[in-house]
Amino acid sequence: MKKIKVKYFALVGERRGVQTDDYETEAGTARELLREIEASKVIPLTTNISKAVINGRYVEWDEPIKEGDLVTLLSPFSGG
Amino acid sequence: MPASTPTPENAPAAARYSRHARLSLIGQDGQRKIEKGSVLIIGCGSLGCAQAAFLARAGVGRLTLADRDTVQAPNMATQLLYDETDLRDGAPKAAAAARRLRTINSGIAIEPVVADITAANIEPLVAAADLVLDATDNFETRFLINEAAVKAGKPWIYGGVLGTDGMAMAIRPGRGPCLRCLFALPPPEGRLPPPDVFGVLATAAVWVAALQTTQALKALACGGADWGRMHTLDIWNGTVTTAEVLRDPACPCCGGR
Numbered sequence: 001m002k003k004i005k006v007k008y009f010a011l012v013g014e015r016r017g018v019q020t021d022d023y024e025t026e027a028g029t030a031r032e033l034l035r036e037i038e039a040s041k042v043i044p045l046t047t048n049i050s051k052a053v054i055n056g057r058y059v060e061w062d063e064p065i066k067e068g069d070l071v072t073l074l075s076p077f078s079g080g
Numbered sequence: 081m082p083a084s085t086p087t088p089e090n091a092p093a094a095a096r097y098s099r100h101a102r103l104s105l106i107g108q109d110g111q112r113k114i115e116k117g118s119v120l121i122i123g124c125g126s127l128g129c130a131q132a133a134f135l136a137r138a139g140v141g142r143l144t145l146a147d148r149d150t151v152q153a154p155n156m157a158t159q160l161l162y163d164e165t166d167l168r169d170g171a172p173k174a175a176a177a178a179r180r181l182r183t184i185n186s187g188i189a190i191e192p193v194v195a196d197i198t199a200a201n202i203e204p205l206v207a208a209a210d211l212v213l214d215a216t217d218n219f220e221t222r223f224l225i226n227e228a229a230v231k232a233g234k235p236w237i238y239g240g241v242l243g244t245d246g247m248a249m250a251i252r253p254g255r256g257p258c259l260r261c262l263f264a265l266p267p268p269e270g271r272l273p274p275p276d277v278f279g280v281l282a283t284a285a286v287w288v289a290a291l292q293t294t295q296a297l298k299a300l301a302c303g304g305a306d307w308g309r310m311h312t313l314d315i316w317n318g319t320v321t322t323a324e325v326l327r328d329p330a331c332p333c334c335g336g337r
Contacts, residue, residue: 010242011242011278058262058325075267077246078222078242079242080126080128
């Protein structure tokens with residue numbers, strides 16, 4: 001198990017009930033992490049709209065996750 | 081009173097803009113460039129109102145404001161340029177915003193465009209501006225802005241808001257990533273919650289607009305901005321998360337251009 005931190009914004013954070021999770025995961029990639037989180041709670045993120053940021057850089061969903069990473073999961077904001 | 085008689089409202093630019101000109105990051109030269117600048121603001125909602133007010137007060141020489149909508153009751157909490165007369169009259173937002181901005185700064189050119197922005201009319205508007213500020217409420221229009229800005233080689237600054245959070249990124253076509261390097265396709269309609277359903281805090285919108293406007297002033301005054309870095313703001317908790325966006329060589333919009 002890897003210990004990571006997961007951060008959310010807006011509706012995702014509201015549905016999840018927290019803005020930042022200290023999280024233990026077996027997920028090897030950002031995509032697997034999203035699937036794992038969705039299995040425990042329905043959140044409005046999909047890989048074709050949403051994005052993952054790992055340690056300050058937008059990444060593809062197949063980017064590996066390592067111990068200690070800060071992973072932000074978010075969708076674009078459309079309001080103006 | 082003779083036209084040449086100094087009055088508080090027609091004070092020389094040197095006095096009017098002295099707070100900005102005295103900033104070492106802008107200076108007199110930067111302020112003069114701002115006064116020669118031309119900015120297109122697409123959308124006159126919560127973001128556009130705040131952007132336009134900041135830029136008019138900063139002395140940007142020409143502001144073009146585009147919006148198709150009229151002032152409605154739910155706009156009053158978050159859209160800072162409108163008053164109850166505009167609401168009662170159901171005034172077009174672009175025209176009402178221009179009217180209010182002229183009372184803030186009568187020494188700059190302000191052009192309202194009361195129209196839907198489409199592929200048919202966006203290119204001449206973008207071509208006439210030095211820079212475009214995004215204040216739209218949908219990704220279809222943002223993709224139009226991105227396409228027109230990449231085609232014209234003009235910088236533009238994305239901004240979006242939802243709830244108490246927002247995002248902003250300065251985009252410089254040809255040098256850094258464009259919007260489609262990050263989001264290849266617009267989210268399908270209805271997949272992202274709009275502010276009229278999820279709500280929006282006015283201060284979150286003003287924070288996003290302030291960041292976008294700062295990037296615009298930097299670009300006008302110094303030619304630089306924080307290109308290609310997405311700032312995600314959470315005003316409820318007072319945090320900013322910044323992430324680097326990489327240019328995608330296979331981008332459907334800017335790839336190969």
